[in-house]
Amino acid sequence: MVTLRFLGAAETVTGSKFLLTTTAGGRLLVDCGMFQGERELRRRNWQSPAGLDQPPDAVVLSHAHLDHCGWLPRLVRQGFTGPVYCSPWTAELAPIVLRDAAHLQEEDAAFAARHGYSRHRTPLPLFDTADADQAIKLLRPVPFGHRRHTPAGVDVTLHRAGHILGSSTVHAAADGRSALFSGDLGRSDHPLLNPPEAAPGSDAVVVESTYGDQTHPPRRLEDLADPIRRALSRGGVALIPAFAVDRTPVLLMALRQLVRDGYLPPVPVFVDSPMALAALDVYRKAVTEGGPEIRDEVRAQAGDPFDPGELRMIHTPEESKKINQPAYPCVIISASGMATGGRVVHHLQQLAPNPRNLILLPGFQVAGTRGRALLDGARSLKMYGGYVPVRAEVVGLPEFSAHADARDLLTWLSSAPRPPATCYVVHGEPHAAATLAEKADAELGWCTVVARPDEQVVV
Known part of the structure; x- marks a missing residue:
């Protein structure tokens, strides 16, 4: 049995x-x-x-x-x-x-x-x-x-x-x-x-x-572009908590296409997660080698499919701290995807109180996580033993799951x-x-x- x-x-x-x-x-x-x-x-x-x-x-x-x-x-x-x-x-x-x-x-x-x-x-x-x-x-x-x-x-x-x-x-x-x-x-x-x-x-x-x-709505890149464009026009930062494995590469591919097609201006896109950067190297290797998992049209593209044009890779904690309060509009992609830990929590602490900024949540958020609290309309988040007000715009995009x-x-x-x-x-x-x-x-x-x-x- x-x-x-x-x-x-x-x-x-x-x-x-x-x-x-x-x-x-x-x-x-x-x-x-x-x-x-x-x-x-x-x-x-x-x-x-x-x-x-x-x-x-x-x-x-x-x-x-x-x-x-x-x-x-x-x-x-x-x-x-x-x-x-x-x-x-x-x-x-x-x-x-x-x-x-x-x-x-x-x-x-x-x-x-x-x-x-x-x-x-x-x-x-x-x-x-x-x-x-x-x-x-x-x-x-x-x-x-x-x-x-x-x-x-x-x-x-x-x-x-x-x-x-x-x-x-x-x-x-x-x-x-x-x-x-x-x-x-x-x-x-x-x-x-x-x-x-x-x-x-x-x-x-x-x-x-x-x-x-x-049932997922159609995956429309314009739905990703619109809130990011609003934040950039306000002089703000688009902060995207994203899973390091797969979600970050997929978002970078989408941003690359949006910049190329003129839906977004070419601004710096920071990937602030050592794990995401390491995973990105594996994804690049997989695209190069091909195999049964990778779509043919991705392999046929010229250049790095994960570079929107001004890709900035953040490795050290010191570099990460410098982009907590950037002096210009930009996009920050950081792990973890549900804001349960990692460098994205430090970014939330600094960026969530500013109404010019955007917090974009492109995927499922488990109950009890900061990401789910944000989707549910939380006006403050607990982190590092204290509370931080949430004044930034919050947008969920489940179609990017x-x-x-x-x-x-x-x-x-x-x-x-x-x-x-x-x-x-x-x-x-x-x-x-x-x-x-x-x-x-x-x-x-x-x-x-x-x-x-x-x-x-x-x-």
Whole structure:
């Protein structure tokens, strides 16, 4: 009997962890993500899930976003030494994400200790750089379409998911049964990446539902240009909190086209995130090498597809501080994408009080994050132990999300050659997950349920 246990991303949009256990007791963890957002969710990062009281035999990662891979160093700290399977590009991006996460954990703990705003006498990081480096050593690249037998006794095959570079759907098979995990699915109109591959047949499907209750409006570059142009005309700064992996490259491509087509004036565009700059190098390499993920039209472009014309790359903290109060209109792209940490928080502290400025949020914002508070109309934000007024213009652009919407999700599910015995909906806020489950039931005729936290089912 093969069982599946939902250790994360059940009734929430973060912390993806799914444990497959074989008849012989082999255990494969599919994704190893951190919880983000509400404090109660973040506290779960400090607790070992009941199903992981002993380390699994192996891990497979769908992609390199923090809510899918970021708990791996913590798992290593708790004694995990097995292989971590992932796509080749994920094996290049995950080290960037994990080292940055460790650095932020260490930095935040040290800052809290210096300024005394932590409730703990000695604030500690969830994991440190040594844990991240040890986790990185365990990465084992697996090309798309190659079946790999794991020490858990589970055969794993990865397929293109089209969400970010290297993102994969995961097909896992053992003891004559199989489960398919969507990871995060991409959109059919991603400007850089080809869409997801068709879903292979399986006995169980675990599908994300981030936008399970929504249909994205068309991705119109004018919607990005209009608020930025307003801020620049006021002599202000357009601050864009953006995920370092994928969102920053996609935004730079959009800005390049808007400047080239005359929708925006050529102004300095600062990328202020060491992680984003490192990820940008990986994306440039992928465009140069091509392969099944990159669209042909992107490879055919002349010049750097990620340079809007006046690209300024900010590496050091000293350089970052200098652009906190720039003397001229400009665009600043900085991580993290939901303003939960990193250099963007310092920029918010300086720029949010000025009504000339713009805070642009191009993607999903988890409840409990500063980004979500801004979208919900917050007039002040708490950071570094105090409050900062929000007087800047705030604009959300969900159409720039890299997540599939309800239509895309149903299209991918319907591409399977046969219906599964059960489809489990995960990685969504309650209404989004419930809506997608209802649509899959009504339109596909599938037995579809919303997975519950720590629920265990037979595959």
